[in-house]
Amino acid sequence: MTIAVRDDLPGIGLRTPDGRYRGFDIDVATYLAKRLGVAADDIEWKPTVPAERENVLTRGDADLVIATYSITPERKRKVDFVGPYFLAHQDLLVRAGDGSIDSAEDLNDKKLCSVTGSTSAQNVKNTLAPEADLQEFSSPSECLTGLENKAVDALTNDDAILAGFAARKESRGKFRLTGLGLSDEKYGVGVAKGQEELRADVTRALRKMVADGTWKRSVREHFGGAGYEAEAAPKLTETGTGG
Numbered sequence: 001m002t003i004a005v006r007d008d009l010p011g012i013g014l015r016t017p018d019g020r021y022r023g024f025d026i027d028v029a030t031y032l033a034k035r036l037g038v039a040a041d042d043i044e045w046k047p048t049v050p051a052e053r054e055n056v057l058t059r060g061d062a063d064l065v066i067a068t069y070s071i072t073p074e075r076k077r078k079v080d081f082v083g084p085y086f087l088a089h090q091d092l093l094v095r096a097g098d099g100s101i102d103s104a105e106d107l108n109d110k111k112l113c114s115v116t117g118s119t120s121a122q123n124v125k126n127t128l129a130p131e132a133d134l135q136e137f138s139s140p141s142e143c144l145t146g147l148e149n150k151a152v153d154a155l156t157n158d159d160a161i162l163a164g165f166a167a168r169k170e171s172r173g174k175f176r177l178t179g180l181g182l183s184d185e186k187y188g189v190g191v192a193k194g195q196e197e198l199r200a201d202v203t204r205a206l207r208k209m210v211a212d213g214t215w216k217r218s219v220r221e222h223f224g225g226a227g228y229e230a231e232a233a234p235k236l237t238e239t240g241t242g243g
Contacts, residue, residue, distance in 0.1 A: 001038045003029045004062035004190075007047040008139050011164025011222045012068060021045050023164075025187075027218040028085060028209070029066045032189070035205035049138060051117030054078045057192045064202070065190030068158060070119050071238060080195065081238040082202040083188030085215075087231045088158035090120050090182040093166065093175050095147060101154050104128040104182055110153040111135060113143035120156045123183055140165060148174060158185045163228035177228070188238055199240025206236060 005025055006013035012023040030040050046062050053069055056062045057079045068088070071081045094101050101110065107129035114121035116136040125134055135152060137143050144165055146152040155162065159177060166175050189206070191199050209215045210233045219230045 001033050001036065001042070001064070002044040002046055002062045003033065004046040004048040004053065004056045004065040004067055005029060006049075006067045007045075008141055009068065009161055009164055010168050012161060013066075015045075015047070024086070024160075024218050024222040025066045025068065027214070027222070028189075028206075029064070031209045031214055032064070032066075032202055032205045035208060036201050049117065050115055053117075053190060057190055060192065063191075063198070067190075068161060068185075069188055069190050070158075070185040071188040072119060075190075076238075078193075080191045080193055080199060081188035082191060082199050082206060082240060083236060083238050084186035084234045085189065085206050085209075085236075086160070086187040086219075087234045088160040088185040088187065090123060090156060090185060091159040091162055091180055092178040092182075093144075093147065093155040093157070093162040094153065094178060095150075096174055096176050098153070102178060102180075104180065107132040107154060111151070113137060113146055113152040113155045115140055115143070115157060118157065119183070119185060120158065124156055128182060144171075144175075156182075159228065160223060160230065163223055167223075167228075186234065191240075196241050201240070203236060203239040 007015035013025045014023050015021055033043050048056050048067055053065050108131040112132045113135050121136055140157055143155040147155050189202055215233050223230050
């Protein structure tokens with residue numbers, strides 16, 4: 001089984017120097033694969049970025065996409081989902097000593113960084129702060145470097161993603177989450193259109209992961225270091241027939 005994941009997000013999906021993958025999304029992917037009869041060593045990990053997630057599925061390059069993939073009406077026209085398996089909220093990361101940004105409106109005269117192809121970038125551009133100087137990079141780590149170097153004033157992304165970066169040893173004390181909760185981001189497992197049997201299997205596996213406590217243990221392990229409190233597992237609203 002080939003599963004597309006992020007490989008650049010601490011706490012969610014990160015490829016370590018020894019080539020292993022670690023994070024909450026990796027735990028979800030590994031658990032689902034096992035329930036579908038695929039051992040962890042038989043998973044082929046395919047790194048992806050936000051702008052490529054639909055393409056990975058429509059080209060048939062992966063069986064599943066588990067990569068902070070927010071369920072939206074636009075995306076549902078192209079691919080199917082199972083989920084949500086996690087509820088995040090769009091937030092802002094700023095420098096620890098910067099008190100000038102405490103609302104979305106404060107961004108209108110600031111330099112704001114986001115990831116190309118993310119719902120965070122679209123939300124800021126269309127709704128929250130249309131006059132912000134939005135700069136889109138390919139990865140959050142590029143934005144984080146810009147924030148630390150004062151090339152940008154804030155980084156917007158999902159709070160779980162931002163918490164992962166803020167919790168790193170080299171980042172502790174340098175940044176703060178504003179806790180604004182600017183939007184709800186419902187992470188789903190992406191599946192190609194027409195794969196109803198696979199969707200049903202994934203639905204059953206996700207329910208089992210929550211029921212047996214594995215989901216909660218993984219959340220605590222990967223998101224506990226930044227004082228970030230994840231919400232309880234959300235109810236599945238996107239499911240496969242028979243799941």
